């Protein structure tokens with residue numbers, strides 16, 4: 415398997431009506447079997463190498479800038495099996511504005527408490543005045559190890575909480591506090607993907623299993639929202655859409671990001687050529 419992406423990639427298929435209804439209701443979808451066993455092994459090994467570089471002493475790793483830290487992950491940013499979910503919700507004027515690599519080995523049961531529940535977006539959750547706050551961003555979580563039962567560092571979510579602006583929490587993150595009443599552990603196999611709305615209340619749980627948990631997360635937003643992390647160097651072999659997603663198009667000034675010239679935006683062109691624009695959905699209007 416190559417580590418650089420092919421020059422031309424398919425955009426994948428649009429979200430189905432059922433997926434959209436479920437996503438709007440629950441704030442997330444679990445997509446099984448996105449990566450096959452060879453792909454899981456390939457990406458997990460790439461993350462292992464990044465782990466050796468970033469955490470040679472062992473312990474947990476949470477590194478921002480997934481592709482910058484691990485260029486072998488580039489094909490995951492527009493994987494045709496799940497990329498359609500992203501553009502079906504946000505449209506074509508998007509980029510990856512935040513991403514992370516996570517490796518979590520087992521931790522002892524008596525780990526000091528840390529309250530982890532949050533919505534993504536930082537100050538977006540304070541500075542936007544509407545209720546519910548706008549979605550703005552969606553995220554793909556690729557599981558590279560088996561989290562098919564609770565206790566393996568599963569992602570916890572409160573289904574349907576993406577339209578709730580506030581949940582009760584402790585005054586300090588170290589003060590023990592119960593999970594929200596409706597919280598669930600998402601279970602998934604290696605190779606599955608969770609697609610979620612940034613506003614969904616979510617938290618990582620501790621891994622008490624002998625399996626080191628490995629995952630990669632990619633968050634997408636409109637190009638007029640500034641990226642949290644910059645890609646600091648050019649990567650070889652990126653397709654035009656991947657260059658757009660990673661902000662290395664060479665035309666990423668503010669005006670271009672406003673989308674006044676759709677024909678200069680590779681995902682617009684790809685969706686137009688593949689018949690995926692949609693005259694009744696403003697973010698995908700031809």
Ligand SMILES: O=C(O)CCC(=O)C(=O)O
Nearest residue numbers: 516534568569617618631
């Ligand atoms: O690692 C996890 O399961 C949680 C990730 C998370 O909190 C996030 O993506 O914002």
